[in-house]
Amino acid sequence: ALHVKNNKHDVGSNAYKASLDGFKLKGSRLPRYFNVVINNARRLIYSRKLDVDNGGVSRTMSERTKRKLFEISVTLITTCDLMSGQVGKAKNIGFDPTSHDALMLAHAKRWGEAIPSSTWYRFIDMLKLAGVYLVQEVKKADEEGTIRSRAAYKWLSPQFLQSIGVYSDDIRAQIKFSYQKALDNGLSFTWRCFKRQLPLRQRFTADMFFSSNVNPPSTH
Numbered sequence: 001a002l003h004v005k006n007n008k009h010d011v012g013s014n015a016y017k018a019s020l021d022g023f024k025l026k027g028s029r030l031p032r033y034f035n036v037v038i039n040n041a042r043r044l045i046y047s048r049k050l051d052v053d054n055g056g057v058s059r060t061m062s063e064r065t066k067r068k069l070f071e072i073s074v075t076l077i078t079t080c081d082l083m084s085g086q087v088g089k090a091k092n093i094g095f096d097p098t099s100h101d102a103l104m105l106a107h108a109k110r111w112g113e114a115i116p117s118s119t120w121y122r123f124i125d126m127l128k129l130a131g132v133y134l135v136q137e138v139k140k141a142d143e144e145g146t147i148r149s150r151a152a153y154k155w156l157s158p159q160f161l162q163s164i165g166v167y168s169d170d171i172r173a174q175i176k177f178s179y180q181k182a183l184d185n186g187l188s189f190t191w192r193c194f195k196r197q198l199p200l201r202q203r204f205t206a207d208m209f210f211s212s213n214v215n216p217p218s219t220h
Contacts, residue, residue, distance in 0.1 A: 001108035010112030013038050013074050018110035030078065033174045037082070038074055040164040045070045065126075072115075072123050075107040076133065080156055081189055082166050082175045085134075087154035090187040097153055100124070132160040 004010045009022025015034035019025045046066050061069075079098055080087050088098040098106075100120065108114050127133035134155040165171050179189070 001112050001114040004109055005112030011110055013042065013070075018075075018078065018106050020109060031174060031178050033171045034078065036171060037077060037164045037166055041073050041077060042070055044163055045073065068119075068123055069126065071111055072107065072120070072127070073132070075103060075110055076127075076154075076156060077164075078110070079103060079106055081179075082161065083179045084189065085155040085158060085161055086189070087156065090182055090189050092186045092188060094188045094190050131157055133157070 003020055004022055007022070009020065009024070011018060011022050011028075014023075015030040015032065015038065016023055017025065017028045017030060019028060021028070076087055079089070081090060081095065086095055087103075089096045100117075104115060104117065104120050107120075124133060128135070134157055136153045161167065166175065182189075
């Protein structure tokens with residue numbers, strides 16, 4: 001975080017990949033549609049007044065909280081397969097779930113700010129409660145029969161993706177083009193470690209932007 005901040009390599013909310021080299025990294029520019037969905041996320045989070053329950057006391061979400069939620073949302077959006085909402089990285093061996101440690105590192109590279117893990121998880125919990133962020137734990141038994149946790153499967157909810165314009169015809173067409181290009185290059189968007197995903201009805205939760213009776217378009 002200090003390195004990218006001192007060298008002005010923090011790309012922030014710009015449509016660039018987060019890295020130590022920032023804007024200077026060859027091939028760091030993300031597809032143009034990221035500008036649209038990021039700006040839509042900004043408008044939604046900053047314009048909507050939310051009640052945050054803090055120990056039984058309701059209060060309007062502060063500007064600082066909105067800013068942090070927006071920044072973390074951008075980190076998740078830019079680490080996401082927008083076709084499915086899966087958070088992680090497509091590889092030739094399958095779609096690799098991303099740990100929270102890796103997400104916090106990506107956040108530090110993107111914003112030039114190291115966020116404490118306690119703060120990170122507090123805002124992640126807010127996104128869960130708002131229905132923006134969905135998660136399913138992964139447990140796997142090793143040869144000795146010991147059950148070990150892996151990086152959990154993570155999604156941005158279809159309702160949230162709809163609210164930031166991912167399902168609009170123009171944006172969807174661009175996303176499908178990038179998706180097909182990745183497939184042609186041998187990348188896979190199937191979870192690396194097979195585990196049954198959440199039942200469909202559990203993946204559509206009420207979020208901070210829409211009522212629970214909104215049915216977003218189906219994903220692949």
